[in-house]
Amino acid sequence: MVVDEVESLEDIRRLLVGAPGPDLDAGEQADRREAQLTKPPGSLGRLEDLARWLSLWQGRHPPTMDRPAARLFAGNHGVARQGVSAFPAAVTAQMVSNFLAGGAAINQLCRALSVSFSADAIELDRPTADFTEAAAMTEAEFLAAFNRGMVSVDRTMDVLALGEMGIGNTTAAAALACGLFGGAAADWTGPGTGLVGAELAHKTKVVERAVARHRDAAGDPLELMRRLGGRELAAIAGAVTAARLLRVPVVLDGFICTAAAAPLGLVDPGALDHCQAGHVSAEPGHRRLLSVLNKEPLLNLGLRLGEGSGAVLAIAVLRAAVACHTGMATFAEAGVATP
Amino acid sequence: MVVDEVESLEDIRRLLVGAPGPDLDAGEQADRREAQLTKPPGSLGRLEDLARWLSLWQGRHPPTMDRPAARLFAGNHGVARQGVSAFPAAVTAQMVSNFLAGGAAINQLCRALSVSFSADAIELDRPTADFTEAAAMTEAEFLAAFNRGMVSVDRTMDVLALGEMGIGNTTAAAALACGLFGGAAADWTGPGTGLVGAELAHKTKVVERAVARHRDAAGDPLELMRRLGGRELAAIAGAVTAARLLRVPVVLDGFICTAAAAPLGLVDPGALDHCQAGHVSAEPGHRRLLSVLNKEPLLNLGLRLGEGSGAVLAIAVLRAAVACHTGMATFAEAGVATP
Numbered sequence: 001m002v003v004d005e006v007e008s009l010e011d012i013r014r015l016l017v018g019a020p021g022p023d024l025d026a027g028e029q030a031d032r033r034e035a036q037l038t039k040p041p042g043s044l045g046r047l048e049d050l051a052r053w054l055s056l057w058q059g060r061h062p063p064t065m066d067r068p069a070a071r072l073f074a075g076n077h078g079v080a081r082q083g084v085s086a087f088p089a090a091v092t093a094q095m096v097s098n099f100l101a102g103g104a105a106i107n108q109l110c111r112a113l114s115v116s117f118s119a120d121a122i123e124l125d126r127p128t129a130d131f132t133e134a135a136a137m138t139e140a141e142f143l144a145a146f147n148r149g150m151v152s153v154d155r156t157m158d159v160l161a162l163g164e165m166g167i168g169n170t171t172a173a174a175a176l177a178c179g180l181f182g183g184a185a186a187d188w189t190g191p192g193t194g195l196v197g198a199e200l201a202h203k204t205k206v207v208e209r210a211v212a213r214h215r216d217a218a219g220d221p222l223e224l225m226r227r228l229g230g231r232e233l234a235a236i237a238g239a240v241t242a243a244r245l246l247r248v249p250v251v252l253d254g255f256i257c258t259a260a261a262a263p264l265g266l267v268d269p270g271a272l273d274h275c276q277a278g279h280v281s282a283e284p285g286h287r288r289l290l291s292v293l294n295k296e297p298l299l300n301l302g303l304r305l306g307e308g309s310g311a312v313l314a315i316a317v318l319r320a321a322v323a324c325h326t327g328m329a330t331f332a333e334a335g336v337a338t339p
Numbered sequence: 340m341v342v343d344e345v346e347s348l349e350d351i352r353r354l355l356v357g358a359p360g361p362d363l364d365a366g367e368q369a370d371r372r373e374a375q376l377t378k379p380p381g382s383l384g385r386l387e388d389l390a391r392w393l394s395l396w397q398g399r400h401p402p403t404m405d406r407p408a409a410r411l412f413a414g415n416h417g418v419a420r421q422g423v424s425a426f427p428a429a430v431t432a433q434m435v436s437n438f439l440a441g442g443a444a445i446n447q448l449c450r451a452l453s454v455s456f457s458a459d460a461i462e463l464d465r466p467t468a469d470f471t472e473a474a475a476m477t478e479a480e481f482l483a484a485f486n487r488g489m490v491s492v493d494r495t496m497d498v499l500a501l502g503e504m505g506i507g508n509t510t511a512a513a514a515l516a517c518g519l520f521g522g523a524a525a526d527w528t529g530p531g532t533g534l535v536g537a538e539l540a541h542k543t544k545v546v547e548r549a550v551a552r553h554r555d556a557a558g559d560p561l562e563l564m565r566r567l568g569g570r571e572l573a574a575i576a577g578a579v580t581a582a583r584l585l586r587v588p589v590v591l592d593g594f595i596c597t598a599a600a601a602p603l604g605l606v607d608p609g610a611l612d613h614c615q616a617g618h619v620s621a622e623p624g625h626r627r628l629l630s631v632l633n634k635e636p637l638l639n640l641g642l643r644l645g646e647g648s649g650a651v652l653a654i655a656v657l658r659a660a661v662a663c664h665t666g667m668a669t670f671a672e673a674g675v676a677t678p
Contacts, residue, residue, distance in 0.1 A: 103377060313656070320447075329443070
């Protein structure tokens with residue numbers, strides 16, 4: 001079963017505001033079991049929090065982690081023609097071929113961690129408009145990409161790791177984050193695939209111009225995403241929304257993925273409560289964005305690749321949390337004295 | 340094949356000073372391959388460093404991560420009679436039964452992450468002497484425990500995660516770290532299984548008295564470990580030493596495990612170069628100790644359980660590093676343009 005598609009920005013708002021909350025009964029069951037397990041209370045730290053969080057947002061106890069899934073969305077960006085990446089725009093499609101052939105980092109991570117994977121390349125031959133001059137997407141284009149993300153999610157997933165690929169998309173993420181949360185363009189703009197010096201300064205100027213161009217949409221997060229985002233960002237936002245409706249917890253990846261989810265949290269303050277930050281990226285805007293969203297990343301390994309790499313790696317932590325929570329003996333079962 | 344046992348502290352010093360260094364050829368091969376993989380240079384962050392580090396210390400390229408192993412050592416502590424733990428000393432043996440029955444956290448983690456596991460309970464019915472009054476171990480007892488650790492390592496292990504169990508052993512670790520590196524007892528003493536307030540203040544006093552009692556051994560790290568350590572700490576030091584000789588990289592766990600390895604690094608400054616810190620524990624002395632040893636932890640998840648839990652969890656990161664390094668396509672293979 002998948003969710004119904006949306007037909008307007010207003011549909012999205014309605015879904016977010018009406019979305020189901022945490023399953024408090026399942027959370028209480030998790031707390032009760034956790035207290036009986038053979039360890040000092042609290043000694044598994046975030047693993048204990050995660051077992052509870054999965055119970056709350058899967059809506060069941062015990063939580064399960066047998067079928068984790070990763071979904072990657074790719075898109076091309078009109079703004080790439082402004083020279084905002086170390087790589088040519090053709091690399092988006094080349095990397096999609098690499099994903100399909102199983103040769104990219106995300107393929108190895110999914111294989112090593114037993115995570116199912118698929119990649120969806122969205123209209124790569126039709127880049128978004130250059131958002132320094134116009135809105136990146138028409139409303140129809142935005143909704144089509146959002147719906148691609150929505151229908152990628154189904155109830156069989158124990159958790160969903162989201163990732164992206166798109167030459168130029170750290171520029172889109174920086175512009176979107178700056179439009180949503182304010183501050184200077186330089187606060188949100190980073191090296192991406194490897195820009196430094198004058199190239200990075202140029203990229204920062206591009207972000208500044210884009211945000212200024214669309215200032216009239218400030219205060220309307222979904223409209224800002226339509227204008228400053230990209231198809232893969234819209235699809236990620238759609239997947240996050242559908243996952244909430246289907247009780248599938250989400251692990252976000254790096255800067256772009258988190259920027260794509262951020263507008264949802266501005267539409268409804270609890271809209272990202274079913275999402276964990278898988279890691280904090282080396283892209284400097286990501287730490288700032290996580291701080292604004294009040295998300296504590298699970299990992300900090302200096303990754304800045306995207307593709308969902310940090311999110312998939314964090315699934316190992318979620319799996320460990322569920323293994324301990326469900327498999328450990330209680331004090332009574334093991335005959336261990338309590339404190 | 341395993342290493343020969345040691346017969347004196349001087350034997351240990353000789354082994355450490357004469358131990359093999361990194362395999363620089365293997366490291367260069369790792370660097371050459373890494374530069375050709377389909378990702379921006381450096382974008383896999385610490386995963387790239389780890390692939391190189393494993394090559395250096397396994398002494399081969401490509402590195403392998405098919406047979407990771409975890410070894411846990413347990414011991415009992417005379418100082419436990421001073422009331423330094425929230426749990427009674429009988430819990431050490433009860434938890435060993437739990438390890439053997441497969442009901443502890445470490446069992447679930449090893450199963451979830453496909454890590455082989457064994458636990459070695461060292462003379463639980465003969466606790467060490469109370470080190471506020473005497474040396475914890477005679478030289479013969481210390482060497483016997485050190486050798487138990489040494490013979491637990493063999494060349495089939497791709498990596499070795501080390502862990503421990505022993506009621507009272509955060510007190511031993513705090514005393515040993517304070518004796519080795521100075522500072523106040525309060526800098527190194529933490530809640531352990533859950534002490535707060537007056538109980539924690541009492542534990543701190545016990546550490547202070549122990550360090551003062553053995554001040555004459557300051558400057559002799561192995562002698563300090565004999566006097567202030569415990570059998571499981573000595574075994575961990577033995578395992579770290581044997582692993583170096585057998586080219587098995589090591590992942591250290593939390594405060595106690597790291598304190599057990601620390602004396603080796605004072606005997607020879609490179610003696611812990613084949614060790615990663617799997618995580619930083621919530622036990623406050625651990626962060627300080629890692630800082631002194633110049634080790635950057637791989638994970639920070641608020642764990643404070645011991646057993647090797649953080650070290651085994653970090654094996655997921657090592658496995659991911661090897662999977663990416665060995666499995667990814669090169670730019671040429673995938674037909675992806677380079678920057």
